[in-house]
Amino acid sequence: MNTQKILSVCNLKQHFHINKNLTIKAIDGITFDVNKGEVFGLVGETGSGKSTVARTITGIYPPTGGEVYFKGNMISQKIIRKQNKKDIHKNMQIIFQDSSAALNPRMTVEQIIAEPLTVNRIMRDKNELRDKLESLLKEVGLDNAYKTKYPAEISGGQRQRVAIARCLSMNPDLIIADEPVASLDVSIQAQIINLFQRLQREHGFSFLFIAHDLSIIKFICDRVAVMLHGKIMEIAATKELFNNPLHPYTQSLLSAVPVPDPVYERNKKLLDFDTKNAKTDGIMVEVAPGHYVMKP
Template sequence: MSEDILLEVRNVKQFFRINSSFTVKAVDDISFQLRRGEIFGLAGESGSGKSTLARTLLGLKPPTAGTIYYKDYCISDKQIYRQHKREIQKNIQIVFQDSAAALNPHMTVEEIIAEPLKVHQIGGSKAERTAKILELLTMVGMDGSYRRYYPAELSGGQRQRVSIARSISLEPALIIADEPVASLDVSIQAQIINLFQQLQQEKQFTFLFIAHDLSLLRFLCNRIGVMYSGKMVELAATEELFARPLHPYTKSLLSAIPVPDPCYERNKKVLVFDEIQINENAQWQEARDGHYVLN
């Protein structure tokens, strides 16, 4: 695998068998690469398989089929994953949407951030770990006094900042953010997005950002992949995707983006996507240089 590629997903499927006659194809034959230091956006409506794909990449559930490579390790292979488990878990971190559920309510902020440091034996003494925790809190825009707070004493935005501090504490190579601002107020969303952008520029980690909001992904991401019903239907550089969308579903999503112009909004035409437009025999192909579409 090229040194420029940090993570490669090859024909990954994640199926859930409900009963003998019905199987949910949550992730269906998806392939893409994450380049070192890039911000990759993953868009799609609820139920499209974005979160399931994220959890599969983390190794929380092995894929039904296909392979996932981190560097040169096939981490979808259970034996290889076990051999390199500590390195993989240290270098691939996640920020969840629900910060209240992601943080242990019985632990203080200091204990929450210190936990991965202890597990991976980073920072020898308690004083060194405390200094590291204070540094991390400062990096995410929080005062050191918050280290003694419990999650229930924090606002949603503050809890998400703690989650981010925990995720960057091990200086991972890849951070997956699974709709991390969806449950926050709009003003707080902007603060968290700017924080992510600042940290990524400072730390140069690869960033997989999952969201519904395409305009948000346009602001943040280098490339965007669009998912529909378990499949990746289009992938391109951000401005290429917005300027020349090829798949009917992508065109429909882009046409629905609100514009702060009442006259335009009243007269704009939102394209309606119908499943009948999906070709069951469609193949993943490169339509233009770096612009892929399921067609």
Template sequence: MNQSVILQVKKLQQTFQISKNFTVNAVNNISFHINKGEIFGLVGETGCGKSTTARTIMGVNKLTGGEIFFKGKKISDPRVYRENKKDIQKNMQIIFQDSAAALNPKMSVRDIIAEPFETHKIITNKSELDKKIDELLEIVGLDKTYKSKLPGEISGGQRQRVAIARSIGVEPDFIIADEPIASLDISIQAQIINLFKKLQIEYGFTFLFIAHDLSIVRFLTDRVGVMLNGKIVEMGETEEVFSNPIHEYTKSLISAIPIPDPIYEKNKKILEYKPKPLEKNKLEEVLPDHFVLR
């Protein structure tokens, strides 16, 4: 595996047995990789399998089929996972959509951010740890006065900043951001997006960024995969996919992106996507590093 590849997913499958006679194929045979220092986006409508993919990578969902490699190690193999458990838990972090549910309501901001350091025994000196927490709060745009507050005493945007501070504190190799701004209002969304961009540029973090807002994905990500019904239907460099969409579903999504021009919005035509069977199709490289489900 290329040394610059942090994460590689091969033919990932995730099914759920809903009842004795009913199984849902939430993720169906998808493959992609993420290079060190880049932001890779997964985009698609609600229910397409984006978050299920994230949770399967993190081990929240037990893998149904396929392989997952982290830093060249096959972590989907239970034996390999056990041997590298400490490294994986430290260097793979996730930021959830609902910060209110992701943060312990009974813990202070200080204790929430301190928890990974204490768990992994990275900083054991209290004064050094407090200094590090102050630095992390400053990085995410908060100050040390927030340390004593509980999650219920701060806004949704501030809670999400705390969640980001917790995830980046131990300097992980890889972070999954699962719809991290979906529950925030527009002005706060812009602040959080700019924060992600800053973290990538200044600190070299690697992200899997999951969203359904194409405008944000275009601004933030380096490469993107478009998901539909558990499959990736198009994948490539973000600007290439947005400026030259090939799959009909991608064209339909992009045609629906709002433009801040009332006259254009009034007259624009949204392309209709007519669903087609996807079971037998596979990704083909139609242009350099531009893949389409055919």
């Protein structure tokens, strides 16, 4: 695998000050890298800070502390981010969980996909733009009949395909997918995951895939980071993490993954982990090549 880093997150913090007595530490000093052409998974239960990581990296939330580097350039400081705005908008794209909220209900599918191309002045010729739109629709499994439809007229899975096509229109180096299949039916989830895999192979973009479903993470990701209370508990290659989980929280998560075997399911023991009172302070220690675990 290519070890050239496309994204580096260094001691990133995102604290929300609610009032003088309450500060929520949604992200509390996390560090990880995404290599070029890699599918990196970020997993954890609801409220662990996964979506906040995506929004902070893309600049939706300005970070409280720490640094974010994209293709070797720091993008976490406001002034520097403004200087690299064009490159970031073109080469870093995000797919949100709720496709109905992510797509403008007053725009057709054609207008939604074409918007990044026209705003960034990449394509001005109408015939060239039309051919590009038809090519993108075909890539995500939609025919030309969808061009004139509005988001409310198509299904959730089709809306997510439109969102993917919009991302691909810019030919990005990095796509951040924030639980992109969580709101879809299981059968549709499988279709979208297979689509992601095919597109990633064909285009070679790097992929930060955020989810709470470990079975999806196991299927699509090369490496995985496990989050809890705004901190990363464990990072390892996917196979290593699933075969040899070292942190108690990771072990607890994996024990809860359903297996299509009724006899095994009836007899298996769930590993209990008190997430509410869990101590997350400590340092990341490399216990094996590429395998990091939070130690108290």
